[in-house]
Amino acid sequence: MSWQAVAEKDFRDAIRSRLLLALTVLFVLFAGGSAYFAAQIRPPPQVQFGGELTTLALIGGLTGPVSVFIPIVAIAAAYRAIAGERQSGSLKLLLSLPNSRQDVLVGKFLGRAGVVSAALLVGFGVGLFVVATLAEEFSALEYLAFVFVSLLLAFVFVSVAVGVSAFTTSTSRAAYGAFGIFVVFQFLWNVLVAGFVYVGNGFGFPGPEEDFPEWLRTGAEFLTILDPTAAYQQGVSWVGRQLAENANGQAQAAGATDGPFYVQDWFGFVVLLFWIAVPLLIGYWRFQQVDL
Amino acid sequence: MATVELEGVTKRFGDVTALSGIDLTVEDGEIFGFLGPNGAGKSTTINVVLDFVRPDAGSVRVLGRDAREESVAIRSRTGVLPEGFSVYDRLTAREHVAFAIDSKEAADDPDALLERVGLGDAVDRKAGGFSTGMKQRLALAIALVGEPELLILDEPSSGLDPNGAREFREIIRAERDRGATVFFSSHILGQVESVCDRVGILRDGEVVAVDSIEGLRDAVGGESTLVVDTDGLTDGASDAVATLDGVSDVTADGTQLRVSCTDDAKTAVLTALEDEGVTVSDFSTEETSLESLFSHYTGGEA
Numbered sequence: 001m002s003w004q005a006v007a008e009k010d011f012r013d014a015i016r017s018r019l020l021l022a023l024t025v026l027f028v029l030f031a032g033g034s035a036y037f038a039a040q041i042r043p044p045p046q047v048q049f050g051g052e053l054t055t056l057a058l059i060g061g062l063t064g065p066v067s068v069f070i071p072i073v074a075i076a077a078a079y080r081a082i083a084g085e086r087q088s089g090s091l092k093l094l095l096s097l098p099n100s101r102q103d104v105l106v107g108k109f110l111g112r113a114g115v116v117s118a119a120l121l122v123g124f125g126v127g128l129f130v131v132a133t134l135a136e137e138f139s140a141l142e143y144l145a146f147v148f149v150s151l152l153l154a155f156v157f158v159s160v161a162v163g164v165s166a167f168t169t170s171t172s173r174a175a176y177g178a179f180g181i182f183v184v185f186q187f188l189w190n191v192l193v194a195g196f197v198y199v200g201n202g203f204g205f206p207g208p209e210e211d212f213p214e215w216l217r218t219g220a221e222f223l224t225i226l227d228p229t230a231a232y233q234q235g236v237s238w239v240g241r242q243l244a245e246n247a248n249g250q251a252q253a254a255g256a257t258d259g260p261f262y263v264q265d266w267f268g269f270v271v272l273l274f275w276i277a278v279p280l281l282i283g284y285w286r287f288q289q290v291d292l
Numbered sequence: 293m294a295t296v297e298l299e300g301v302t303k304r305f306g307d308v309t310a311l312s313g314i315d316l317t318v319e320d321g322e323i324f325g326f327l328g329p330n331g332a333g334k335s336t337t338i339n340v341v342l343d344f345v346r347p348d349a350g351s352v353r354v355l356g357r358d359a360r361e362e363s364v365a366i367r368s369r370t371g372v373l374p375e376g377f378s379v380y381d382r383l384t385a386r387e388h389v390a391f392a393i394d395s396k397e398a399a400d401d402p403d404a405l406l407e408r409v410g411l412g413d414a415v416d417r418k419a420g421g422f423s424t425g426m427k428q429r430l431a432l433a434i435a436l437v438g439e440p441e442l443l444i445l446d447e448p449s450s451g452l453d454p455n456g457a458r459e460f461r462e463i464i465r466a467e468r469d470r471g472a473t474v475f476f477s478s479h480i481l482g483q484v485e486s487v488c489d490r491v492g493i494l495r496d497g498e499v500v501a502v503d504s505i506e507g508l509r510d511a512v513g514g515e516s517t518l519v520v521d522t523d524g525l526t527d528g529a530s531d532a533v534a535t536l537d538g539v540s541d542v543t544a545d546g547t548q549l550r551v552s553c554t555d556d557a558k559t560a561v562l563t564a565l566e567d568e569g570v571t572v573s574d575f576s577t578e579e580t581s582l583e584s585l586f587s588h589y590t591g592g593e594a
Contacts, residue, residue, distance in 0.1 A: 005394050016382040089378035093388075093434065096342060096372035097395040100364045291305075291345040 006107025014115040027123020035127045039134035055142045071157040075178045078112040078161035083174035145239040153232045156275040163283030189227040228275045234268025295473040301350030310336040312497045325488030326477040333497040334477040335375040371435035375446035381420025398438035405433045424451030445476035461487045501589040511588045518551040521574040
């Protein structure tokens with residue numbers, strides 16, 4: 001069970017290096033600040049047009065900034081995890097003990113995920129007070145569900161950063177790689193989907209009169225939802241819908257109940273879990289075969 | 293039974309052949325010295341044994357297990373002082389050793405281990421501020437955790453002063469006497485000679501020779517060179533020295549005389565020079581170079 005020893009040590013290292021403290025401060029400032037911003041300064045549209053400032057409305061206003069902030073912080077916290085130890089040489093000390101490379105990768109992921117979780121929970125805990133104070137109709141359950149989905153998003157990018165970190169001996173390359181993947185997900189994904197449609201349609205976009213070929217429409221929809229940022233928003237919307245249904249005791253029409261499974265909002269969770277597993281698996285595949 | 297067994301181990305890094313068919317056996321309970329100049333492939337060999345580096349060909353068995361498939365089981369019974377490691381700057385010496393004890397599920401007392409390697413007064417200091425020698429001592433303490441059956445030490449005495457190197461040798465002997473097998477590498481002949489039972493000599497990725505320490509001493513014994521600086525050599529001086537017992541070769545270079553001789557003959561050489569009326573201003577002994585050792589084992593090809 002030495003992945004536990006590695007994870008525990010990694011978590012303690014983060015406390016010693018004040019990484020945990022720095023991340024916590026960041027999360028407190030972010031969660032408190034953006035909750036205040038969403039409530040007081042620039043409320044979501046439905047609130048501006050006379051709606052109540054409910055927790056859900058507030059969460060709706062938070063998902064955008066959160067889906068940018070969390071990946072950046074998660075990557076910053078985790079990109080050095082393995083590459084840093086390889087670069088310095090302490091990995092040799094770690095691996096001269098009876099730890100397998102799998103223990104190191106899993107332990108590092110859990111350690112960093114733990115650090116980000118702790119910081120995120122404290123930060124969003126402070127955000128909770130801000131939301132509770134400012135929302136006209138407050139639901140702790142809705143807020144906690146939102147925090148839970150946000151944690152999954154954080155784990156995705158910790159996994160990306162640790163996976164990339166297992167690929168390289170240089171921390172700068174680990175950083176470029178992880179942030180590069182983030183940029184692709186956040187800013188270039190729609191371009192990629194458009195490129196897929198363009199190529200799939202025989203190197204030309206369908207004209208206004210033409211129909212999309214069915215397979216191309218399906219493929220594009222599927223690709224769109226594969227973006228973890230989109231999946232996060234789907235997840236948040238699923239949580240909101242479930243809570244609303246429970247509250248009203250009936251199914252609401254608001255959820256995307258029509259269409260194939262992958263456009264359902266619950267599928268967002270499948271995508272998030274997929275992106276937690278895949279980078280770690282690829283990182284492990286590479287890490288277990290390299291010479292140190 | 294053999295503790296470490298390498299057969300036909302080959303490793304290339306790009307175009308560079310680091311190891312070309314290493315065959316090596318370290319027997320149970322011996323101190324095996326792995327001698328060779330920097331870049332000969334000592335660390336690569338050790339890294340293959342530890343599964344840090346995967347060989348292109350050949351088989352590696354350690355403690356009766358496959359080095360690749362059962363690396364964790366091997367490392368749980370092995371203590372390692374790796375080459376080119378670094379410590380965790382923010383951890384104290386005690387925290388380092390405690391982590392190793394946790395990882396190995398051992399029951400050692402960290403303070404006692406640190407005391408043993410001479411870090412008794414630095415247990416609570418952060419390792420980031422340690423000198424190279426102290427880091428080396430810390431790594432030895434970590435290697436000793438859990439009374440390992442096999443100790444693998446890669447250039448253990450680098451960064452140590454002569455006193456520290458002597459303390460390390462004492463610990464290595466004590467571990468052997470406890471029943472451990474010790475496999476350590478060095479590029480310094482004197483260190484290997486003073487502690488090992490057997491020695492393997494590595495050069496350019498090949499094992500040039502494996503010999504008992506007596507065999508090595510024979511190889512080294514006749515080759516030690518006495519360098520004598522004089523105020524001026526007489527005509528008969530070289531000849532007088534050359535006829536002495538134990539002297540194999542004499543070369544004169546200006547006022548300097550280089551005498552290849554056994555250790556016992558050194559005094560006789562100096563006396564003979566004085567008898568010839570030569571004033572000796574200075575003399576020193578040159579350690580046998582690895583190159584001359586290679587030439588001994590390879591029949592003068594070096």
